Amino acid sequence: xxxxxxxxxxxxxxxxxxxxxxxxxxxxxxxxxxxxxxxxxxxxxxxxxxxxxxxxxxxxxxxxxxxxxxxxxxxxxxxxxxxxxxxxxxxxxxxxxxxxxxxxxxxxxxxxxxxxxxxxxxxxxxxxxxxxxxxxxxxxxxxxxxxxxxxxxxxxxxxxxxxxxxxxxxxxxxxxxxxxxxxxxxxxxxxxxxxxxxxxxxxxxxxxxxxxx
Numbered sequence: 001x002x003x004x005x006x007x008x009x010x011x012x013x014x015x016x017x018x019x020x021x022x023x024x025x026x027x028x029x030x031x032x033x034x035x036x037x038x039x040x041x042x043x044x045x046x047x048x049x050x051x052x053x054x055x056x057x058x059x060x061x062x063x064x065x066x067x068x069x070x071x072x073x074x075x076x077x078x079x080x081x082x083x084x085x086x087x088x089x090x091x092x093x094x095x096x097x098x099x100x101x102x103x104x105x106x107x108x109x110x111x112x113x114x115x116x117x118x119x120x121x122x123x124x125x126x127x128x129x130x131x132x133x134x135x136x137x138x139x140x141x142x143x144x145x146x147x148x149x150x151x152x153x154x155x156x157x158x159x160x161x162x163x164x165x166x167x168x169x170x171x172x173x174x175x176x177x178x179x180x181x182x183x184x185x186x187x188x189x190x191x192x193x194x195x196x197x198x199x200x201x202x203x204x205x206x207x208x209x210x211x212x213x
Contacts, residue, residue, distance in 0.1 A: 038190075038207075053155075053156055059152060062128050075112055076110070076212075081176070082094065082175065086172075093179065094132075114140045114142060119162065120145060121146075160173055181205055183209070189212075
């Protein structure tokens with residue numbers, strides 16, 4: 001009987017310790033959320049926090065001018081990494097982003113759509129200009145040297161791999177396909193996956209912009 005009581009006591013103590021651990025974790029999470037001005041807007045989680053994504057970059061715009069992130073992100077910006085020779089994913093994502101931009105504009109929000117090329121050898125400034133003009137009149141295309149492209153992709157934790165070594169001039173580029181919401185005073189705040197609709201993207205973007213103002 002004594003052994004049974006001892007086992008029961010041990011189990012109770014263990015349960016209490018687990019409960020206390022959960023309470024501490026939830027308390028920490030609640031405090032972290034209370035310090036986050038965008039907590040009510042977030043629909044995604046970034047391991048290590050939003051500060052792990054984004055940062056400075058230097059690229060080349062459609063006019064052939066070298067620009068930095070400070071030159072580009074002067075207003076709420078939707079940043080997408082893709083390439084103009086992409087047969088399916090990139091055009092669809094770019095059009096989805098453009099539709100979100102129009103919804104935002106109709107609601108009185110000025111948001112810049114940007115596409116950064118992960119295929120800098122084919123995507124010259126002229127090629128980027130033609131592509132973005134086809135998608136949206138305000139979309140900005142950015143390209144750069146391979147080193148500049150690598151640096152920008154690393155900053156945003158973007159995966160890409162070119163298959164040009166195959167010798168096929170119509171080679172494809174494997175890449176992740178997220179759109180990043182970046183605010184001038186806050187940097188990266190949210191990402192949108194391919195399943196996000198234009199309406200959802202617009203609504204969540206509005207939430208972040210409102211919270212930042």
